[in-house]
Amino acid sequence: MSRLMKISHNKMKRRGTFTCSAFAAAAILLLAGQLQAQSTPADGAGKGVAFTTHSGPAEMTTTVDRSAAQIAERIRLTLSVVVPESVTVSFPEQPTSLGQLDVVDVTDKLDIPLGDQRSWTRVYELESLLSGDQQIPEIAVAFTDKRGETPQHGVITSQSIPISITSVLEGQADPTQFRDLKGVVDLPITAPPTYTAWWIAGGTGLAIATLLLVVALRNRRQLTAEQWALAEMDRLVDEQHVEQGQVQLFYSRLTDIVRIYIERRFEIAAPRLTTDEFLAHIRDGETLSREHCELLKDFLTQADIVKFASYCPATSDGNEAMETARRFVAETAPTRKQSDPNPVAQEA
Template structure:
């Protein structure tokens, strides 16, 4: 009892015991020290400038570091534009999280700051809130200081005007250097041109693109194809249907190129109708050509079998049709070798 309470006698002469102050402090420390030690173990917060002094308008970083248990949420203070009335925030970096040990994290957040006020400036303690056993706790950083120095001004010298731009000294060496570089550039361009020219000549590439040959006249193409058909002797080999198909295809392509009449995917009657109304058509060609196309249709679609004379007459009519309607240079006959013989020599269609 005497270790904690001390005996005393009151003013009335009654004995008693007093509670010493040091004993009260001892009880307080024994009661709250585990809690303070626990908080210190759980979270450690620091805030500092990268340097203790900057020039007026200079920049530095303000860094906040929090060491905490993994899984605990610590609320950072909301710093947007300023740290204090005289320290501005220019920008912030994303928070950097580093695992420092078993179930321990270190979170670092940096802010780029500046100040345009000379003197010593302070950032007051910043609050950080967190939950500890469902009880909200708040830890604060220490007050941080930075000193801002203004540039030294010699007032005795007065105020000077803005300096003019510095000129680049131009000497003979400078001029010669640029002349040599220009000559070297021209030589390189000339060498590249000759090199590409030699490669082009070695590859046999023409200097100019070859001009397209003029299109062969329609009657020349048709006559050549009819001649080739005659030399193949298709009907003599029993290929009668192919023979008449080739004749009509040659004539159809010729009419399309010569008269500008669309013939593909059209019937013989439609072609004859357009040909008869063409101002360039020779009198009588529509009727005779109709007999040729009709005979060819009978062979191709009705399986008709004409005689040898009809085979020869069909090809001869095709030759005469092309020659009689072909376009020749001025001064030559437009009737061709056979002239306009459609009225005097007709197809023999009598079996």
């Protein structure tokens, strides 16, 4: 009898050990599943996108690791250009921003062997402190084909990519929207502590500041396309890029101002067209006079040589380019009897 009890006791002990082991294994699997669920991005999060463009012997792949991000969250933009041997690639001068996105860091991997071809790669680390729908603009990359007797210069342009920036505060109450009173509520009158009075004073000050900000935004004035362009040119002169040797940045900024002016003045998508496409567009239309078309052609061609062919002009050439841009804006601005189709918002 005692032997049977001992055997039964051993069986129950082994069964208890097996049960504990099973519970432990189940707990480990559950914990692993939770950890895996935490590391998997939520459905609908911004997914990476990629585009490929071609120009002559060059092929460019434009890639972003996400198409949606929160404020201050990093976005990685990669430009990868593949060219044959004896073709060199020149990326533009490193900018401080791309559209409304700030450039946090730039990394280059240049002239990497890739079979019988070469790879040239630039990686931008971007972030934005503004929420809403934004755009990574097109980026022009120059290349020089040295396979023939005479080097041939060309430009390949990346695709513009829409980016959605969301705020961590989205969905919360808007402090500028006042709510109706619900009625009178009797509260006992008690002497508040000192720190409560400070909180009340701070909240009142914050409410007044918010109200003033809303009023200021509503009372903003409108600048014409001409006024905006001339103001931006004055600002560019004050930054003294040419005097500091930043010639490519100067010409890039100046041509951007002229292109945006043309877009707002004549409703032509100049910032999204290459120089050849834009010049062909204005030649086929009646927007600009022949004289202004030739003036603009000489201006943009000289700027492209500086930006993409590593040509370093003299300081006097930069001043002449600025005067040409000012002359073009002044002569093509609408008269007083005409209305500016796209005025630029300017805070008062």
